[in-house]
Amino acid sequence: MLHHEKFGSGQPVVLVPGGGARGRTYALYQVPALVEAGYQVYIVDNRPDARTIGELVADLAAFVERVVGGPCRLAGSSMGAHTVQELLVARPDLAVQGVLMASRARPDALSKAYAGAERELRASGITLPPGFEALIRAMQNLSPRTLADEQKAQDWLEIIELAGSSGPATPEVAAVDWDTDRRDAYRTITVPTLVVSFADDLVTPAARGRELADSIPGARYAEIPDAGHYGYLEQPGPVNEALLAFFKEI
Incomplete structure (x- = not known):
């Protein structure tokens, strides 16, 4: 349960x-x-x-x-x-x-490319530095208005880095989500x-x-x-x- x-x-x-x-x-x-x-x-x-x-x-x-x-x-x-x-x-x-x-x-075309790139990255075994991954996640998932606020941007970067990777749980779930x-x-x-x-x-x-x-x-x-x-x-x-x-x- x-x-x-x-x-x-x-x-x-x-x-x-x-x-x-x-x-x-x-x-x-x-x-x-x-x-x-x-x-x-x-x-x-x-x-x-x-x-x-x-x-x-x-x-x-x-x-x-x-x-x-x-x-x-x-x-x-x-x-x-x-x-x-x-x-x-x-x-x-x-x-x-x-x-x-x-x-x-x-x-759509962008989401297919994004999902495919994430699957390739995970399959490669490469681990991105936490700070770099947090930066990419912030730019992908937050509004420009949020990112333009220096304090909010810093807070979010710290939160995302502490939380770790937020990618899809499994390649199979990712494929269903993006490809159907x-x-x-x-x-x-x-x-x-x-x-x-x-x-x-x-x-x-x-x-x-x-x-x-x-x-x-x-x-x-x-x-x-x-x-x-x-x-x-x-x-x-x-x-x-x-x-x-x-x-x-x-």
Whole structure:
């Protein structure tokens, strides 16, 4: 069973982290806002040896059934969003609403090249110096506005370096994430869905997020300015407002 923490009381919300991240990434901003709004919040850690999206979805479904005890609201970012959207296809009976942050329905030329380059780097056995990798991660995942603030940039570089590599858990999961066009599958989703994109996201560009929303019947779409791939941490206020407004619809 997935390692998890539970906060608050009320209708349940499960927050699913991205690849290489832990559920605690939501603890600083999203958990307090949701608990204050009257929700019970679960943050989970993905199983580190899960090798496919199918396994991640099965793990999440089992968690919802056995720990949460029934249908709930689900939200994820990046790989976490990909897991949620695949669960909305495979097990719609377990979801009341779904929120997909920093996600997409298909790869594009840049994301294919990026994923391929990361796989080549990992296969080569080369280890980048921690400071250099932190710099690259910051430039890939943060908004120019964040990086232009010297104190914020320094803080983020230290955080990323301390956290270590945040790449995909396995090559198999990375391949599914980057190399598969799932628009036709997502047209079958019937669960109310909100797609949240970040305007400065280089990893999952906002255009791909809007395309994802267009693939899901009736999906809502929100775009957060001055935010990169880590937008839920860079701009937590607007992100939380979007989540709470959507959750209040049901």
